[in-house]
Amino acid sequence: MIKSVLQKTKNRIILIGLVLLSLLHFSFKPAVDEAQLLAWSNKRLTASYDPSDEPKLKKWDLELTPDAFIRLRKTYQNGKQEYYSFQLHRFDDMNYLGTTSTGTLQLKTKADDIIVQTYDDPKGDVDSMATQLNLPLKNIEPEQLDSLVMALNYFKAKSL
Secondary structure: OOOOOHHHHHHHHHHHHHHHHHHHHHHOOOOOOOHHHHHHHHHHHHEEEOOOOOOOOEEEEEOOOOOOEEEEEEEEEOOOOOEEEEEEEHEEEEEEEEEOOEEEEEEEOOOOOOEEEEOOOEEEEEEEEEEEEEEEEEOHHHHHHHHHHHHHHHHHHOOO
């Protein structure tokens, strides 16, 4: 029995098409999900924060929360505590002043949207508001800063 040349060509085209489609499908990495983006952002902020800028700092905690808040808590050796917090839907702009080895990240909000709470034992609590949060950073590359601003903008859009 004689098989048509057209049938063989058709089968080869279909096979080549399927191979190309499968290569295309497996060549793309799935998008980063929200949990990975949050974990990466927190890891980058924690690894890059430079507490040596304040020698009397006992401990600190910097976090981007799942509900799109940036929170920074500082505790000093004398017991004084400072707490900064703002919702990312109020985030307006970010600037970095410095080099890849050391610098300051300026997070700016639209108005006085950053809550600043200071607790000093003899003086009590002092609450105020600010438009800018300055974070001293070290060892951060421009690509990491770009990724960080993209992550902040992602959580900003999510919180709207």
